[in-house]
Amino acid sequence: MKTILVAGGAGYIGSHMVALLVEKGYDVAVADNLSTGHAKAVKGARLYTGDLRDGEFLEKVFSENEIHGVINFAAFSLVAESMADPLKYYNNNVGGAVGILTAMKNHGVKRIVFSSTASTYGVPERQPIVESDRTDPINPYGASKLTIEGLLKWCDVAYGIKYAALRYFNAAGANTDTGIGEDHFPETHLIPNVLAAALGKKALELYGDDYPTPDGTCVRDYIHVRDLVEAHLLALEYLDKGGESGPFNLGSGDGYSVKEIVETARKVTGKPIPATMKPRRPGDPPTLIASNQRAREVLGWTPKRGLEEIIADAWTWHSGYPEGYGDR
Numbered sequence: 001m002k003t004i005l006v007a008g009g010a011g012y013i014g015s016h017m018v019a020l021l022v023e024k025g026y027d028v029a030v031a032d033n034l035s036t037g038h039a040k041a042v043k044g045a046r047l048y049t050g051d052l053r054d055g056e057f058l059e060k061v062f063s064e065n066e067i068h069g070v071i072n073f074a075a076f077s078l079v080a081e082s083m084a085d086p087l088k089y090y091n092n093n094v095g096g097a098v099g100i101l102t103a104m105k106n107h108g109v110k111r112i113v114f115s116s117t118a119s120t121y122g123v124p125e126r127q128p129i130v131e132s133d134r135t136d137p138i139n140p141y142g143a144s145k146l147t148i149e150g151l152l153k154w155c156d157v158a159y160g161i162k163y164a165a166l167r168y169f170n171a172a173g174a175n176t177d178t179g180i181g182e183d184h185f186p187e188t189h190l191i192p193n194v195l196a197a198a199l200g201k202k203a204l205e206l207y208g209d210d211y212p213t214p215d216g217t218c219v220r221d222y223i224h225v226r227d228l229v230e231a232h233l234l235a236l237e238y239l240d241k242g243g244e245s246g247p248f249n250l251g252s253g254d255g256y257s258v259k260e261i262v263e264t265a266r267k268v269t270g271k272p273i274p275a276t277m278k279p280r281r282p283g284d285p286p287t288l289i290a291s292n293q294r295a296r297e298v299l300g301w302t303p304k305r306g307l308e309e310i311i312a313d314a315w316t317w318h319s320g321y322p323e324g325y326g327d328r
Helices: 012-023 055-064 079-084 086-107 140-159 190-198 225-240 258-269 293-299 307-320
Strands: 003-007 027-032 046-049 067-072 111-117 162-168 170-172 204-207 222-224 246-250 275-278
Touching (some): 003 012, 012 225, 027 055, 046 055, 067 086, 067 225, 079 086, 079 140, 086 111, 086 140, 111 140, 111 225, 140 162, 162 225, 170 307, 190 258, 190 307, 204 258, 222 225, 222 307, 225 246, 225 293, 258 307
Parallel strands (some): 003 027, 003 067, 027 046, 111 162, 162 246, 170 222, 204 275
């Protein structure tokens, strides 16, 4: 049976991708070094533990499986850490992409769906953001992802490896059917931090209420992780049908402020969730909202789950697994 290789498949979004592929009847192999992922999150797939920069490791993975396509989530993704240690981010993110593309070239694998990011746009010139807008990252994390997009372009030209680069906005939520969710350390994402405060695990601090937005707090586009991985599968099927390489935004197309997120979480959880307002953090754009028109028209993708469902599913997981996967 032909296999889909999910690189970084033990991570938050990657594990949800694995769950969807298994649900749809695919044979799945996962390559992950478990530096930020969790072996317990990989369900129904073969887990190979190793580093994408290790050619011998990848040779083993590709030799033992008839790989039909690759979905690559493997990356470090903490913006502040990338600012402090850009070499770590280029070495891991770009180096890992070089490793997996080299193995694909050597084994004749011609399809890859790449987990990119809205951070490739930097501070956008307009809202909503479309794929043809200027890309000018303001941190090494986003820059490393944009470098990989360039690498993919040239691997298409040179080797015929077709790609879809999926630029995410804010992924959130959980898969309550399979019992997988979001467990990062340190946690930097708003919704899990809000829910940790609802559980009494930490104090909630918000940053900046003087932005040029309706309530003064930053506005972001949130997308359910299950909608997100469904788009990856559609992108893989699009490439299977001979679709042209290129980028796609993945977002809901709706913007929610930080205060709206907290208020919705209070409604969903029934908890008061006290919050302290702190000054702005440097580098946070006031508003980031995706245009998902290209993904809708080309991939046939429609996000189906709204903000309340995102937070409710995340709350189900966090309240059921208050210590996450318990492997830290």
